[in-house]
Amino acid sequence: MIDVVLDVISWVLLALGGACVLIGGIGGLRLPNFYTRIHAASLTDTMATLLIFTGMMLQSGFSLPTMKLFAIMLFLLLTGPTATYALANAALLSGMKPDSGVERDRGASGGVQ
Amino acid sequence: MKLLDLLGYYNYWVFAVVLMVGLYAVISKNNLIKKLIGLSIFQSAVFLLYITMDKVEGGTAPIIQAGVENQIFSNPLPQVLILTAIVVGVSTLALGLAIVVRIREAYGTIEEHEILGAD
Amino acid sequence: MIYVFALFLLTLLVITAVAIVRTTNLFVAVMLTSIFSLLMAANFFILDAADVALTEAAVGAGVTTVIFLSALALAGDVEQPRLGSRLLPLGTVGVLAVLIIYATFDKPRLGDPDAPVHQHVAPWYLEKTPEYMDIPNVVTAVLSSFRGYDTLGEVFVVFAACIGVLFILGVRPPGPAAELPAEPSGLRHHLIPQVVGRLLVPFIVLFGLYVQFHGEYGPGGGFQAGAIIATGVILYALLEGEAEALRAVPRSVLLGLVVGGALLFGAVGVVCMLMGGAFLDYSVLAADPVFGQQMGIIVIEAGVGMAVCGALLSIFHAFAAREGRP
Structure with a gap:
C-alpha cells in the first residue's frame, strides 16, 4: 500500500517537474526580451530540479543512489540560481536595461543570427 | 528490438552528418577559430562512431560487479581509445589556438583571406 | 524507452552542430560547442561508456570552453561573413555525406553481439581482468x-x-610590464x-x-x-x-x-x-x-x-x- 502511494507521489512530482521544464523552455523561446527570458529559464534551475529530484529520490528508496541524488540536487540548487544571477548581472553591466517588459531585443527573433 | 535496429543506423547517420558539418566548417569558413571549432566537431563525430561500435545489446558498462553472474558487458576497448583521445584532443586544440593567437598578433586578423593578402 | 531519448539527443546533436557552423558570433559558437559536448556526453552514457561520458563532460564542456574563451579574448570574437560562393563546399560535403551514409548500411547494427569488434581481444580482456x-x-x-x-x-x-x-x-x-596587475x-x-x-x-x-x-x-x-x-x-x-x-x-x-x-x-x-x-x-x-x-x-x-x-x-x-x- 505504502509503495503504491510513494510511487504515485513520485510520478506526480516527476510530471510536475517535467511541466516546469517545458514551461521554462517555452518561456525561454517566446518571451520578448532578455530579462523575461532569463526569468523563465530560471524556473528549470530551481522548481524543476527540486520536483524532479524529489521524485527520483522517492523512486530509488532509501539507498546510496538517494544520497547521491540529494548531493546532485544540492549542487544544482546552489549553482543554477548563481548562474542566472551572474548572467543577469553581466547583462546589466554590459548596458542592457531592464526598463520595460514588452520591448523586443535583438536576439529575440532566434538564437542564431 | 525493431527500434534498436533503427537507432543502430541512426547513430551512424548522425555520425556522417556531424562529420560533414565539421568538415564544411573546416573547408568553407575563413575564420581560423571557426575552422578549429569545425575540427573539434569533426573529432567528436569520430568519437561517436567508436562509442557506437562498443555497444552490445542488453549490455552494461564494463564494470564487473561481484556476485552477479552472466552479465553482458559492452566492449571496453573503443572506450579506452576514445577516453584518451578526448584528453589528447583538447591538448592539440589548445596548441592550434595558441598558433591562432600568435597569427592574430603578427597579422592583426584571423581571417584566412586577409592573412594570405597580407603575405 | 531510453532509445527514444537517444534519438532525441542525437537529433539535438545535429541541430547544435549546424547552429555552431551557421552563427557568425564566435562567443555563441563556443557556448554551443559546450552544449554539444554535454549532449555528446549524454549519448556516450546511453551507449554504456560511463568513463568516456565523464571525460567528455569534464573536458569537452568544461576545460575546452574555458580555453576557447581565453583564446577569443585574445583573437577577437566576430567572424566576417564569407565572400564568394558556398556551393562548392556544400556540394562536396553533401556528396561525401551521402557516400558515408551509403557505406553505413554495411556496418553491423547497433548492439549486434556478433559484430567483428566484439570478436577479437575484447572478450579476452573482460575474461582475464578479474584473474590478472x-x-x-x-x-x-x-x-x-x-x-x-x-x-x-x-x-x-x-x-x-x-x-x-x-x-x-x-x-x-x-x-618590464611583467608585473602582475595590482588591480585584482x-x-x-x-x-x-x-x-x-x-x-x-x-x-x-x-x-x-x-x-x-x-x-x-x-x-x-x-x-x-x-x-x-x-x-x-x-x-x-x-x-x-x-x-x-x-x-x-x-x-x-x-x-x-x-x-x-x-x-x-x-x-x-x-x-x-x-x-x-x-x-x-x-x-x-x-x-x-x-x-x-x-x-x-x-x-x-x-x-x-x-x-x-x-x-x-x-x-x-x-x-x-x-x-x-x-
Whole structure:
C-alpha cells in the first residue's frame, strides 16, 4: 500500500517537474526580451530540479543512489540560481536595461543570427 | 528490438552528418577559430562512431560487479581509445589556438583571406 | 524507452552542430560547442561508456570552453561573413555525406553481439581482468595495464602539446610590464558568484580526488580526475583572478606536475624492467602478481592524473597570462 502511494507521489512530482521544464523552455523561446527570458529559464534551475529530484529520490528508496541524488540536487540548487544571477548581472553591466517588459531585443527573433 | 535496429543506423547517420558539418566548417569558413571549432566537431563525430561500435545489446558498462553472474558487458576497448583521445584532443586544440593567437598578433586578423593578402 | 531519448539527443546533436557552423558570433559558437559536448556526453552514457561520458563532460564542456574563451579574448570574437560562393563546399560535403551514409548500411547494427569488434581481444580482456588484476573496472584495467603503451604515448602527446603551447605563447610575458596587475581581476566584486564558487571549489577538487582513486572500482581514473581538478582550479582563477590562482598553485608546481606525471609513468615501466619483467608489466612489482598489477595501475593512474591536470592548467595560464599584454 505504502509503495503504491510513494510511487504515485513520485510520478506526480516527476510530471510536475517535467511541466516546469517545458514551461521554462517555452518561456525561454517566446518571451520578448532578455530579462523575461532569463526569468523563465530560471524556473528549470530551481522548481524543476527540486520536483524532479524529489521524485527520483522517492523512486530509488532509501539507498546510496538517494544520497547521491540529494548531493546532485544540492549542487544544482546552489549553482543554477548563481548562474542566472551572474548572467543577469553581466547583462546589466554590459548596458542592457531592464526598463520595460514588452520591448523586443535583438536576439529575440532566434538564437542564431 | 525493431527500434534498436533503427537507432543502430541512426547513430551512424548522425555520425556522417556531424562529420560533414565539421568538415564544411573546416573547408568553407575563413575564420581560423571557426575552422578549429569545425575540427573539434569533426573529432567528436569520430568519437561517436567508436562509442557506437562498443555497444552490445542488453549490455552494461564494463564494470564487473561481484556476485552477479552472466552479465553482458559492452566492449571496453573503443572506450579506452576514445577516453584518451578526448584528453589528447583538447591538448592539440589548445596548441592550434595558441598558433591562432600568435597569427592574430603578427597579422592583426584571423581571417584566412586577409592573412594570405597580407603575405 | 531510453532509445527514444537517444534519438532525441542525437537529433539535438545535429541541430547544435549546424547552429555552431551557421552563427557568425564566435562567443555563441563556443557556448554551443559546450552544449554539444554535454549532449555528446549524454549519448556516450546511453551507449554504456560511463568513463568516456565523464571525460567528455569534464573536458569537452568544461576545460575546452574555458580555453576557447581565453583564446577569443585574445583573437577577437566576430567572424566576417564569407565572400564568394558556398556551393562548392556544400556540394562536396553533401556528396561525401551521402557516400558515408551509403557505406553505413554495411556496418553491423547497433548492439549486434556478433559484430567483428566484439570478436577479437575484447572478450579476452573482460575474461582475464578479474584473474590478472582483480579490479572491477575493465576500462581502467585495459587503459593502464593491457594497453599501457598506448596510454604512455597519449600522456606524452599531452605533455608535448603543453610544452608546445608554452613555447608558442611564452611561459611568462616578457618585458618590464611583467608585473602582475595590482588591480585584482576576476569576480572579486561580484559577491554571490564568489561566495558560491568558493564553496564549490573544495568539493570539486575533492570529487576529482575521489574519481582518481576510485577509478579502479567505478567510472574514473587519471584522465577524468586530472580534468576535474583542473576545472576546480580554473574556477578558482576565474573567481579570484589569475594571480591569486598562481599563488595557490604556482607555475613551478604545474610544470612539476606535468613533467613528474609523465616521468612517473615512464619510471614505473623502467622499474618493471629492472625487476626482471617487460616494460610496463606490473606483475613483477610485488611478490603476488595480482597485487603487483594493482599497485602499478594505481601509480600510473596517479601519474596520468598529475600530467593531465598540470598540462591543462599550464595551457590555461599560458592563455590567461597573454591577456595582460598590450
